[in-house]
Amino acid sequence: MNITHVAAGVLYNAAGEVLLSSRPAGKAYAGYWEFAGGKVEAGETPEQALRREFAEELGVHIVRARAWLQKIHAYEHATVHLHFFRVFSGDWHGEPTAKEGQDLAWQRAGAYSVSPMLPANAALLEALAVPEIFSGCLKHGLHGENYRIVPPNLFSRADDALLLDADTPVPCKLTPRALWRVVANRAELAQAHDADALLWRADGEAGALSLLAVLKDGVSVPVAAYANKALCDRFGGAWQEAGLHALAVQTERQNV
Numbered sequence: 001m002n003i004t005h006v007a008a009g010v011l012y013n014a015a016g017e018v019l020l021s022s023r024p025a026g027k028a029y030a031g032y033w034e035f036a037g038g039k040v041e042a043g044e045t046p047e048q049a050l051r052r053e054f055a056e057e058l059g060v061h062i063v064r065a066r067a068w069l070q071k072i073h074a075y076e077h078a079t080v081h082l083h084f085f086r087v088f089s090g091d092w093h094g095e096p097t098a099k100e101g102q103d104l105a106w107q108r109a110g111a112y113s114v115s116p117m118l119p120a121n122a123a124l125l126e127a128l129a130v131p132e133i134f135s136g137c138l139k140h141g142l143h144g145e146n147y148r149i150v151p152p153n154l155f156s157r158a159d160d161a162l163l164l165d166a167d168t169p170v171p172c173k174l175t176p177r178a179l180w181r182v183v184a185n186r187a188e189l190a191q192a193h194d195a196d197a198l199l200w201r202a203d204g205e206a207g208a209l210s211l212l213a214v215l216k217d218g219v220s221v222p223v224a225a226y227a228n229k230a231l232c233d234r235f236g237g238a239w240q241e242a243g244l245h246a247l248a249v250q251t252e253r254q255n256v
């Protein structure tokens with residue numbers, strides 16, 4: 001199968017909004033909204049392609065890009081392997097300018113007003129509303145800004161996300177905003193293929209290192225590291241550099 005590698009970037013402004021752009025006339029899916037980016041050329045890494053595309057399409061200079069999710073999607077015109085990055089406010093400069101006739105719009109993650117979006121991006125747009133910091137524990141649930149991840153016995157609102165082990169079936173009466181599965185190793189990761197997001201439980205150095213290796217391989221759904229404060233302090237930077245979405249700092253007193 002012929003796969004086209006594509007690099008795309010989620011650019012954040014100081015207000016925490018993300019930049020979307022419309023695809024110009026003449027391209028497949030013209031008028032659809034996407035993240036700025038384009039095809040990786042021969043001899044380029046995805047990150048180099050991202051820097052080039054941002055300069056060409058937006059006049060934006062990227063200082064630092066963080067790897068985020070990867071996704072393979074089969075369009076009628078091509079099968080694409082998308083490498084998404086996040087570029088946080090402070091990690092870029094320039095005034096985003098539509099250099100290729102596209103429309104640009106700053107949007108609040110999870111409250112998008114432009115449409116239609118590129119079909120491959122639906123889950124990613126949803127994932128952007130997942131906060132980057134959580135606290136709590138598996139038994140009582142994890143809390144971040146405007147987001148709760150709870151076990152089935154605490155599920156009470158349509159906007160709760162549900163927390164389950166890798167192999168526990170979803171209770172049929174529940175319709176969570178997202179299904180999170182707790183995993184601690186690659187075997188559990190392989191079982192958790194229906195998850196919208198993952199909570200990687202790292203109890204010690206071995207678990208922390210295997211999370212790092214999994215992130216470096218590339219992940220297709222947001223991953224939060226669930227670990228005590230000492231492990232988060234020690235590995236947090238490396239995990240984030242490799243594509244971690246969130247840190248879920250385990251509450252000290254409840255070692256569950």
Ligand SMILES: Nc1nc2c([nH]c(=O)n2[C@H]2C[C@H](O)[C@@H](COP(=O)(O)OP(=O)(O)OP(=O)(O)O)O2)c(=O)[nH]1
Pocket residue numbers: 006007008027028034035036037038039040073075078080082118119120121
């Ligand atoms: N840039 C970008 N492309 C995306 C996203 N999501 C997604 O499925 N794609 C797909 C659409 C296209 O099939 C492919 C990107 O190809 P493209 O034609 O835009 O690339 P390009 O700018 O290098 O274009 P070209 O002029 O060289 O043909 O990736 C996204 O968020 N951003």
